[in-house]
Amino acid sequence: MISIITPVYNGEKFIESCLQVVIDQNYLEVEHIILDGGSSDKTVDIIKEKANQYPHIRWVSEKDRGQSDAINKGISMAKGQIIGVLNVDDFxxxxVINRVCNIFKFLPEPSLIVGNCNILNQQDKLISINKPNRLQTLSLLLERRVNNGTIDASFPVNPSAYFYHKSLHEKIGLYKVEEHYVMDLDFLLKAVSSSHVKYFNETWGNYRYYPGTKTFDDSARGNSLSRIKQLFDDYIKTLSLMEQWQIWIARNMNFILLKIFYFYKYPERLPESIRQRLTKYSQTY
Incomplete structure (x- = not known):
């Protein structure tokens, strides 16, 4: 069974289509868990109506501490061995669910599988396609480019395009409740280093990125880069000294190469102490 988890708060604009997109997958072994944070609009009424028609929809409506807390509640409720997170305005x-579940039949636990994701604007026009085909810890930590407020290329930009074994949380823990913006990146950094990761060059998810959404507005305020940098720096501190050294070298490779070229061209400008060491080394070997 696969468990699709959707956190929502005042999402009447998208909740019906979100529920319908899972229904339209026509997969029998699925449950759709809706975690409503106590909406004051018509969200709960729409959920109730759909849940009365489709028994695979399970839902709770109560105050929570944000998106991460809601997802964690969904994970604790999940009966499936496979987890997918589908935000209310994505699809x-x-x-895709049938395809994903067939893939998982042949994978060891815990595994994380990732596909491509369409990034759409407010009119559902395609902005770009995220193809995260470099899913190694070093590649993720070195990826600093930002495209439309999200990390480009290496990182999957949205959970609608990745799925994983529920048992992965036994190794890496749950989502950080205190984190409200980069919880996905925090999860992925831990997941990539603790699971069997496989990328598929297939489009699985669609991510709506437009004004009024949390990620877009945070990026527009100029906060995204600093949050990502802090997350990366904190994670690097948990690595071994050798791994930290490798990351430092990779990040500074251009600077190092420029220095080597400069002093190769102007060896007389090398500090005296370094020239003496190089001379001694050349005489020894």
């Missing part, structure tokens, strides 16, 4: 491509 899957047709037949």
């Amino acid at each position: 899957y491509e047709p037949n």
